[in-house]
Amino acid sequence: MSTIKVTNLTFAYDGSFDNIFENVSFQIDTDWKLGFTGRNGRGKTTFLNLLLGRYEYSGTISAQVQFEYFPYPIENKERITAEIIQEMIPDYMHWELLREFSFLQMDEEVLERPFATLSNGEQTKVLLAALFLKENSFLLIDEPTNHLDMGARKLVSDYLQTKSGFILVSHDRAFLDNCVDHILSINKTNIEIQKGNFSTWWENKERQDNYELAENERLKKDIRRLSESAKRTSNWSHEVEKTKNGTRNSGSKVDKGYVGHKAAKMMKRAKSLEQRQHAAIEEKSKLLKNVEQGDTLKIAPLAYHKDRLVELVDVAIFYGDKQVTSGIRFSVSQGERIALSGKNGSGKSSILKLICGEDVRYTGTFRKGSQLKISYVSQDTSHLQGNLTDYARSNGLDESLFKAILRKLDFSRVQFEKDMAAFSGGQKKKVLIAKSLCERAHLYVWDEPLNFIDVISRMQIEELLLEHAPTILFVEHDSEFCKNIATKVIEL
Known part of the structure; x- marks a missing residue:
């Protein structure tokens, strides 16, 4: 050791x-x-x-x-x-x-x-x-x-x-x-080590984040209250100071020493309040440095005129002359979140490509609703290059919405100026997911969308799918994600 x-x-x-x-x-x-x-x-x-x-x-x-x-x-x-x-x-x-x-x-x-x-x-x-x-x-x-x-x-x-x-x-x-x-x-802002597994670390992080957020709110209120109080006391001090050269109602001269002492005392109190305000601001600045802002994502799925969107009956998939799977039988109805599961090589990606209209050799019955709009996230990110502005325009995306989604997925503004070819694997995958979230579709088809994507972003995507409930067919090997999201699992 x-x-x-x-x-x-x-x-x-x-x-x-x-x-x-x-x-x-x-x-x-x-x-x-x-x-x-x-x-x-x-x-x-x-x-x-x-x-x-x-x-x-x-x-x-x-x-x-x-x-x-x-x-x-x-x-x-x-x-x-x-x-x-x-x-x-x-x-x-x-x-x-x-x-x-x-x-x-x-x-x-x-x-x-x-x-x-x-x-x-x-x-x-x-x-x-x-x-x-x-x-x-x-x-x-x-x-x-x-x-x-x-x-x-x-x-x-x-x-x-x-x-x-x-x-x-x-x-x-x-x-x-x-x-x-x-x-x-x-x-x-730092690197830290904690004993325990991921769940233990996440519980501790949430506890710390919640404490800091609550403390931050308390200090914000304190700063506002102290600021208003200091300003009010300072104004009173100036008003009292003005009376030094005035007269009392009886016509007698004002006791300038007394008034000056009173004004100085009030000014001292105002200064004390300001110092406490600055101390609270300084304490507040130490908070939230490591709070991850997992901002809420949104999606606007389209409603289809029929309940059933896709149906496969006794479908077999072929790679060249080799049959890789057979007897596939399932349907996709509105509102379902279906996880397609099975070992690598069992034909999962081919089924998704077939549904998306790509050239896949198959036998059996495959039906897809007419005028069905599909948004597809591929496993492959190798085609991503150039800047995000050009990518948004070439794919007919609302550029401001597209970039706003990426910001919520922890993209810094510096990333917007870079060539996508230089992005990390996770950042490239986020580009494809952000594109899909911009697209209004009846059915979202995602092939291993979480590869390389960080845990906090995975949780954001989970919350999105649970809140907005789009119809989605996906392949994903993250067991926690599938357990939380899938309304149905199709095992190949």
């Missing part, structure tokens, strides 16, 4: 005027299982790269362990999997690898296959098994859950629960709760 010490870490990218980290200090026990959370674009992957020594920074990072990054970069995925593992760990023991494979329910035969032929889940498991064989290493695991189905997520989470000595970046609440014992969070 040893510690990783971060002292006065400050870092900004070349050409940027804003520091991503500024004088950050904390330490980590190398036996901890750390969940790493924070909103998209806050610098989680950047911090992992700093630990790996990939960027220059000021301050110090000291550790007596080697850092290993997941996913391991593989240049040629056509190579045999066993060769790739040999390159990663030249002196590994074969029996140790097979032991890890057994924990992950992996067959030895995958070692003889080209890495490219392995599914996303198999690739994830192979790389994790290999990396945990490295002695005296601390793993930096960057979003392993993306594109994993629910079964694979549960298996990988159970596997990580048996391990220690890692930082895990994930936005899947159930996944984190199952396998971490500390949370490392990047907040608006």
